[in-house]
Amino acid sequence: MNRRHNAAGSDHECPVQKEYSRLAPKYDDKWSFYVQATLRQTLARIEVGSGQSVLDIGCGTGALLEALEKQYPDITLAGVDPTRKMLDVAGERLSNKVRLERSWAESLPFEAEAFDIVVSCNMFHYIRQPNAALQEALRVLKPAGRLVITDWCDDYLTCRICDLFLRVFNKAHFKTYRKNECVGLLSSSGFDHITIDSYKISWLWGMMTATAGKSP
Numbered sequence: 001m002n003r004r005h006n007a008a009g010s011d012h013e014c015p016v017q018k019e020y021s022r023l024a025p026k027y028d029d030k031w032s033f034y035v036q037a038t039l040r041q042t043l044a045r046i047e048v049g050s051g052q053s054v055l056d057i058g059c060g061t062g063a064l065l066e067a068l069e070k071q072y073p074d075i076t077l078a079g080v081d082p083t084r085k086m087l088d089v090a091g092e093r094l095s096n097k098v099r100l101e102r103s104w105a106e107s108l109p110f111e112a113e114a115f116d117i118v119v120s121c122n123m124f125h126y127i128r129q130p131n132a133a134l135q136e137a138l139r140v141l142k143p144a145g146r147l148v149i150t151d152w153c154d155d156y157l158t159c160r161i162c163d164l165f166l167r168v169f170n171k172a173h174f175k176t177y178r179k180n181e182c183v184g185l186l187s188s189s190g191f192d193h194i195t196i197d198s199y200k201i202s203w204l205w206g207m208m209t210a211t212a213g214k215s216p
């Protein structure tokens, strides 16, 4: 099984890879509360059937894939992330059955209609070309497949403040979205049956989970 696809260039080339190469060794400890809370909210909105296939885009250190692997031992799992050091941590915690590829959301190294479910957690605010990434997710989904995205929600004032701060001071950050912007992006990228739940996981973090479908 190929666990590394080197389509993402050197980790020193871009701000996202620089940022996550630096964070990788301490990411799980430092962000434990946040990752576990968003992971629970995301899992609660994913319906995985027996034998199905799931792709995690921006899988980072693999926490969501690990939870899916434990909860559904008979499914097929894959994860992509552009940052080698994040994938190295994921590789340590996951079984060899999970396919890990080094790649960006905007250009996925999979054939069309490969997955029943595509999921992405805490990653969307880094994407420079959101429509291209969503169209890639649509491409790799099977007909009637489901997309589930969890990320910050700009409808919360605290998130809008974080977004503005990070746009100025953090080169890796790109943009957070309001629910209605997210609906617009998903529908203009070809998704239907879109629902978005927003919720807070702490006084600071206001989140949303969007679920959307590919037509049968």
Ligand SMILES: C[S@@+](CC[C@H](N)C(=O)[O-])C[C@H]1O[C@@H](n2cnc3c(N)ncnc32)[C@H](O)[C@@H]1O
Pocket (backbone or CB within 6 Å): 016, 017, 020, 035, 057, 058, 059, 060, 061, 062, 063, 080, 081, 082, 083, 086, 103, 104, 105, 106, 120, 121, 122, 123, 126, 127, 128
């Ligand atoms: C905050 S971490 C989230 C990791 C994991 N999903 C989690 O919830 O713990 C963001 C991850 O997104 C990845 N990332 C950033 N931009 C990306 C893109 N355009 N395509 C795919 N992954 C990306 C980063 O390398 C990083 O590992």
